[in-house]
Amino acid sequence: MAGTTSLLSHRIPWKSLNLKRIPSPPPVHNNMCWVAAKSVAFSVPRWCSIGLHTRFLLSRRHFAFSTPWQPKKINCSKERKSTSTKSAKKVRELKDDLDEKNYPHIIWWKEKMQTCMKTSSSQLVKKLSYSNLLGLDENLKNGRQVFLMILKEGTLNSEVLKFKSRFPREVLLCRVGEFYEAVGFDACVLVEYAGLNPMGGLRSDNIPKAGCPVVNLRQTLDDLTRNGFSVCIVEEVQGPTQARSRKSRFISGHAHPGSPYVFGLVEDDHDLEFPEPMPVVGISRSAKGYFMVQVLETMKTFSSEDGLTEEAIVTKLRTCHYHHLYLHNSLKNNSSGTSNWREFGEGGLLWSECNGRHFEWLEGDMINEILFRVKELYGLDEKVTFRNVTVASENRPRSLHLGTASQIGAIQTEGIPFLLKILLPSNCTGLPAMYVRDLLLNPPAYAIASTIQEICKLMSNVSCSIPQFTCISPSKLVKLLELREANHVEFCKIKSVLDEILQLYEDSELNEILRLLMDPTWVSTGLKIDFQTLVIECESISHRIGELISLDGENDQKTSSYPNIPNDFFEEMESSWKNRVKKIHLKESYEEVDKAAEALSLAVTEDFLPIISRIKATTAPFGGVRGEITYAREHKSVWFKGKRFAPSVWANTPGEEQIKQLKPSIDSKGRKVGEEWFTTVKVENALARYHEAGANAKAMVLELLRGLSTELQDKINVLIFASMLLVIAKALFAHVSEGKRRRWVFPTLIQSHGSKEKGEIDGMKITGLSPYWFDAAEGSAVVNTIEMKSIFLLTGPNGGGKSSLLRSICAAALFGICGFMVPAESAIIPQFDSIMLHMKSYDSPSDGKSSFQIEMSELRSIITGATSNSLVLVDEICRGTETAKGTCIAGSFVETLDSIGCLGIISTHLHDIFKLPLNTNNTVFKAMGSEFVNGQTKPTWKLTNGICRESLAFETAQREGVPETIIQRAQQLYASVYTHNKTYNDTIQESSQESTSFVSSIVNESTDQMEKVLKDLEKAVSLICKKSKSEVLIRCVVIAPRKQPPPSVIGASSVYVIIRPDNRLYVGETDDLEGRVRAHRGKPGMENATFLYFLVSGKSVACQLETLLINRLPKHGFQLTNVADGKHRNFGTCDVSVQGISLHR
Secondary structure: OOOEOOHHHHOOOHHHHOOOOOOOOOOOOOOOOOOOOOOOOOOOOOOOOHHHHOHHHOEOOOOOOOOOOOOOOOOOOOOOOOOOOHHHHHHHHHHHHHHHHHHHHHHHHHHHHOOOOOHHHHHHHOOOOOOOOOOOOOOOOOHHHHHHHHHOOOOHHHHHHHHHHHOOOOEEEEEEOOEEEEEOHHHHHHHHHOOOOEOOOOOOOOOOEEEEEHHHHHHHHHHHHHOOOOEEEEEEOOOOOOOOOOOOEEEEEEEEOOEOOOOOHHHOOOOOOOOOOOOEEEEEEEOOEEEEEEEEOOOOEEEEEEEEOHHHHHHHHHHOOOOEEEEEHHHHEOOOOOOEOOOOOOOHHHHHHHOOOOOEEEOOOHHHHHHHHHHHHHOOOOOOOOEEOOOOOOOOOOOOOHHHHHHOOOOOOOOOOOHHHHHOOOOOOOHHHHHHHHHHHOOOOHHHHHHHHHHHHHHHOOOOOOOOOOOOOHHHHHHHHHOOOOOHHHHHHHHHHHHHHHHHHHOHHHHHHHHHOHHHHHHHHOOOOOHHHHHHHHHHHHHHHHHHEOOOOOOOOOOOOOOOOOHHHHHHHHOOOOOOEOHHHHHHHHHHHHHHHHHHHHHHHHHOHHHHHHHHHOOOOOOOOEEEEEEEHHHOEEEEEEEOOOOOOOOOOOOHHHHHHOEEOEOOOOOEOOOOEEEOHHHHHHHHHHHHHHHHHHHHHHHHHHHHHHHHHOOHHHHHHHHHHHHHHHHHHHHHHHHHHOOOEOOEEEOOOOOHHHOOOOOEEEEEEOOOOOOOOOOOOOOEEEEEOOEEEEEOOOOOOHHHHHHHHHHHHHHHHHOOOEOOOEEEEEOOOEEEEEOOOOOEHHHOEOHHHHHHHHHHHHHHHOOOOEEEEEOOOOOOOOHHHHHHHHHHHHHHHHHHOOEEEEEOOOHHHHHOOOOOOOOEEEEEEEEEEOOEEEEEEEEEEEEEOOOOHHHHHHHOOOOHHHHHHHHHHHHHHHOOOOOOOOEEEOOOOEOOOOOOOOOOOOHHHHHHHHHHHHHHHHHHHHHOOOOOOOOOEEEOOOOOOOHHHOOOEEEEEEEOOOOOEEEEEEOOHHHHHHHHHOOOOOOOOEEEEEEEOOHHHHHHHHHHHHHHHHHHOOOEOOHHHHOOOOOOOOOEEEOOEEEOO
């Protein structure tokens, strides 16, 4: 493969290859160095292809050696004896040439074949030979014949090899009649990934061969590209050919992941959905951090970003579906150049992401090298140029870290509310949603964010109607126009885009919005277009399309229709070209088609109609004479179809003359169609004339459409800009409508939180902040006011809302710096240079790293990237290691952030951190509030000043169903060790008020204690029901063990309470108390359960009182097994009153 680096310039780490000692090779001619495949044992990391280490075999940078050193062929099967015939010698010479030229590609295909898992494809793989680019074995039944045919110029096999040599790593599909065929490696891929069957079955003596029908080509291409393969499609030149002449073939196009096959689309009457384009990505290290290049072959553009953090690079790799990945040799060492990038520290996260993925190494200038590789990968001409669409980003906030993006839902993560479903209505998907996602992951500069907010404010006050905002993928526009495959449907969509731009321009309310959209569109496309130029070009292009294309609603091109010819015939013959361009451009062609259709109708009328009339006049029994004029769809003809219509005696009656003129119908290959199909010379001539006229008209239509594509190629930048502008407009209008529905507000944006000199507000203030996943339009939520000028050290109980508060602040800040609305009553948000959120960490066994190692790696990245303009949010710091040292690390981390001067929150359960002699000047202690209600400590989900030392760990474990015996033992252990700790269960508020300690009662199992419990329970039930203001007269009855309820309960509604053997209560209601008692006591361990019940007037009253008791009994000191039925524990939900009864659901 031309264009790769040589052995010396590659500097391959030979230690990793573990080469066996071999004799020194003889010198080499032709500036090439080859490795003897049988003399070298490759031992490479599993993440890197052997073929990648051998790319030096194809070199652009030549180095002279002295004598040739040729490789032996690689063949998985045993060596076979070769003959000395002349043909065998030619075959051997051909194979040697293929070996030398395509050695790295053969290795690449060999690795692909090793991934085949299906039985059928695995059997085909066994028949491959890794001695040539096609994978064909000459010793199979037709293998040598294929090789000999390859030697013969002009044969199909020689063409296949020629095409394969041009695109050696693409699956080659060659059109042969009604099939697309593949051989060798490509056939195995079709069987494995496209679900096709081998041609000729699995006979062991046939070369691997497979194919797909022409009608299934799109599906096959989708299957292959979805699995990462590129495909080269070879078409036949259609049209009549002379006998025994070979059809010419040509490469009609390619299908790549993210770039579909579009050949022939200009003839279709439907739109083609384009996937998200997949770039080729290159990563290297630079003086500023990490450098990333993305190249879009479809758009012929590239962009670069420098100064990225390792986490930002990983986030981009995780969210970008790339086609190919190149890594620069500069990544192999860390920033100091002292350690391998796979070791601990910087680079480990990127290594973990790349491990197991396919990538290739490169060196030299990053941009030049990767552009060269892209041209090589896609088979582009050296003269093709790529446009740099990079927009300067000096003042742009850093891209989100992977942890931040996943923990707030910018990347779809299980268990985390997805931001796009909250920022946008459910019907806003596709390109607008992708724009919002990219904006969240890569926040804009302050100027662009302010512009986006101003646009949204104007949109929120618009009173006029707005356009539909037609969205077209820019990559789709470029590819269809470049390949001249845009059909009339696509041109109508392009005109809609242009007309909607003009509608924005002409409306006084929307004009300013259009002007403001220019800058965000420039940032997204890298194209700078003047406002007036955009308007003028849109008018010009729209007018030109309107002149040529037949638009919706224009109905001046009716399909031909004649009474004696089936309508389906004319509909199918003319629908492929009529109503696509205006009739005025095809006046002569239309006239010729009309004349030919009329002549065909006349011929059918004269030759077929008398026969039909004769048959209709004949009265015959069942199975007698039959005949009709029929459209033979497969043959695109109108023929006579009949049986037994010839007279037994010719008597010069009407229709006999026409019957004598009939002849059997034949297909395009000269074969008789069937016994029932007939035609005449006149009808066939008329059909030929009609088809020729239709073909000429269709050719002129396609020529006009392709000509228009050629014209618009010069306007492609305007079209890209206009289409992207409408995508942004649609996204922002959708966000505004959803934000207003949710009652969100526009924040006040300031450039930095420390700009007191400029008179700007210091810090961040969010009033009435609600969790972004709650819909304020559907109900109330607990809100908080955040006034932050430094670091908060946050404490609070489990389930108190610390994590939810951090997520909510992070999301609100991110929305603000992107120019979006925020879930609050009011907000002042500075333009942070980075927003970093660290939540939980998981271990990575494949990398040999514990969860604490992962956490330390992320905290290292946060510390190195934080500035005085950053927002840092860390939840439960150092939870993954032992308490004492973890506390000290957390304290040092707090000190460091305090000295940096950034804003942020560090939450922790490490209460000993307050005993450390911390050197902090600005850190403020904050707590999530709690209150003591009816003997229970309950979180309020409100942010308060001070320190909360209560974790509610026992209560949380109890609510989640941890066995009571474990909890009781934990309480005993805690009391035995920590009784001297006076601060246990205390919440220290800034007001110095001490809250009451949490008390947990344990009920003894003695008889006296049971009686006391029953009395207390009966008293509590009566008191609760009395306070409910119900008029129900409560009379509690006890059902002791081994007893059952009286007959008086039959048919009555009742509420019952079970005192379980584990001293916990269960509350229920029923209309069949006897059956319920029997069912409960039938469960293991419940045989001696005690019941307390009372009767009520009906089931509805029973249900209300059941719910009331579930929620109130815990406040009287009782423990319930079904207490979760009446409680919310998450930050963001407040108590809701239902019919006077306070329920916590």
